[in-house]
Amino acid sequence: MLPKFKRILLKLSGEALLGDQRNGDPFNPKIIEQYAHDIKRVTDLGVQVAIVIGGGNIYRGMNEADSGIERAHGDYMGMLATVINAMAMQAMLEKIGVYTRLQSAINMEQVAEPYIRRKALRHLEKGRVVIFGAGTGNPYFTTDTAGSLRAIEMKADVILKGTRVDGIYSADPEKDPTATRFEKLGFQECISKNLKVMDMTAFTLCMENKLPIIVFDMNTPGNLLQVVEGANVGTLVS
Numbered sequence: 001m002l003p004k005f006k007r008i009l010l011k012l013s014g015e016a017l018l019g020d021q022r023n024g025d026p027f028n029p030k031i032i033e034q035y036a037h038d039i040k041r042v043t044d045l046g047v048q049v050a051i052v053i054g055g056g057n058i059y060r061g062m063n064e065a066d067s068g069i070e071r072a073h074g075d076y077m078g079m080l081a082t083v084i085n086a087m088a089m090q091a092m093l094e095k096i097g098v099y100t101r102l103q104s105a106i107n108m109e110q111v112a113e114p115y116i117r118r119k120a121l122r123h124l125e126k127g128r129v130v131i132f133g134a135g136t137g138n139p140y141f142t143t144d145t146a147g148s149l150r151a152i153e154m155k156a157d158v159i160l161k162g163t164r165v166d167g168i169y170s171a172d173p174e175k176d177p178t179a180t181r182f183e184k185l186g187f188q189e190c191i192s193k194n195l196k197v198m199d200m201t202a203f204t205l206c207m208e209n210k211l212p213i214i215v216f217d218m219n220t221p222g223n224l225l226q227v228v229e230g231a232n233v234g235t236l237v238s
Contacts, residue, residue: 001229001230002045002229003042003045003046003047003228003229003230004228004229004230005047005157005158005228006046006047006048006157007047007048007049007050007124007154007155007156007157008042008047008048008049008050008156008157008158008159008160008228009050009051009052009147009150009151009154009156009158009159009160010039010049010050010051010052010160010162010224011051011052011053011143011144011147011159011160011161011162012035012051012052012053012054012089012162012218013053013054013056013162013163014053014054014055014056014057014058014081014082014085014143015054015056015057016031016057016162016163016164016218016219017031017032017053017057017085017088018031018057019031019219026057026058026084026085027057027085027088029092031219032088032089032092033092034219034221035089035092035162035218036089036092036093036095036096036098037096037221038218038221038222038223038224038225039051039093039098039129039224040093040096040097040098041222041224041225042224042225042228043098043127043129045225045228046127047228048124048125048127049124049129049130050120050124050129050130050131050132050150050151050154050156051086051089051129051130051131051132052131052132052143052146052147052150053082053085053086053089053131053133053143054082054085054142054143055078055079055080055081055082055084055085055143056081057081057085058081058084058085059074059077059078059080059081060078061074061075061078062074071139071140072139072140073139075135075139075140075141076106076139078135079105079106079133079134079135079137080106080134082133082134082135082143083102083104083106083108083111083112083133083134085133086102086104086112086131086132086133087102087111087112087133089131090102090131093129098129099126099127099128099129100128100129100130100131101113101120101123101128101129101130101131102130102131102133103115103116103119103120103130103131103132103133104132104133104134105132105133105134105135105136105137105138105146106133106134106137112133115132115134115137117153117154120132120153120154121154121155124154130154132146132150136149141201142199142201142202144198144199144201144202144203145198145199145201145202145205147159147161147198147202148198148201148202148203148205148206148211149205151206151211152205152209152211156211157212158211158212158213158214159206159211159212159213159214160214160216160224160227160228161197161198161213161214161215161216162216162217162218162219162224163215163216163217163218164217164218164219165215165217166181166216166217166220166233166234167181167182167183167215167216167217167234167235168181168182168185168190168195168197168215168235168237169181169182170182170193170195181235182195182235183232183235183236184235184236184237184238185235185236185237186237186238187203187206187207187237187238190203190237191203197213197215197237198213206237210238212236212237212238213236213237213238214227214233214234214235214236214237215234215235215237216233216234216235217233217234
């Protein structure tokens with residue numbers, strides 16, 4: 001099948017890289033390998049892929065009163081965690097023959113290119129997967145916001161938010177068995193129903209720039225390909 005989208009921004013959470021393991025390791029190699037193969041299937045169709053990964057599997061922002069670490073300082077620590085995750089994804093993609101470039105919003109020349117928009121666009125046009133690390137490079141902004149910002153800057157057709165649930169529900173399906181799944185929602189409808197698709201800054205960026213979001217289960221092999229081909233997988237917000 002022909003892909004529905006030419007250029008996508010794939011937003012992954014750091015916690016997703018844990019999979020089901022809880023042995024203290026920040027990564028589950030099997031999950032990263034599955035993600036890499038799913039991304040390769042998409043790039044083999046000629047789809048241009050940019051990726052933003054969170055850092056929650058390594059470091060989550062803590063309450064300043066409890067940790068003694070001020071918010072801005074903690075946010076920079078979280079940005080460094082996202083670079084570690086981005087490097088892990090880059091290594092697995094390159095292991096299976098996918099050309100990649102890692103760009104960081106915080107300069108660290110030994111491991112990543114600095115984020116340069118025009119350079120990132122050229123990489124995408126040449127078929128390379130571009131992974132964006134270190135969020136926006138600024139404290140007080142989440143990696144959801146970084147994903148929305150980079151998607152708009154890269155002129156992506158859609159943000160694909162890979163999670164461990166198969167879409168947006170009226171409540172947390174892991175806690176409420178009566179929660180109902182939505183197939184399609186409008187931006188205003190998400191706000192009126194108080195559905196937490198992304199943090200409000202990220203969500204507003206998408207809404208103002210008319211950038212659709214698809215929330216889907218990334219942990220099911222083949223789902224990413226189905227979404228890119230236009231199958232009814234996950235929940236569309238537009």
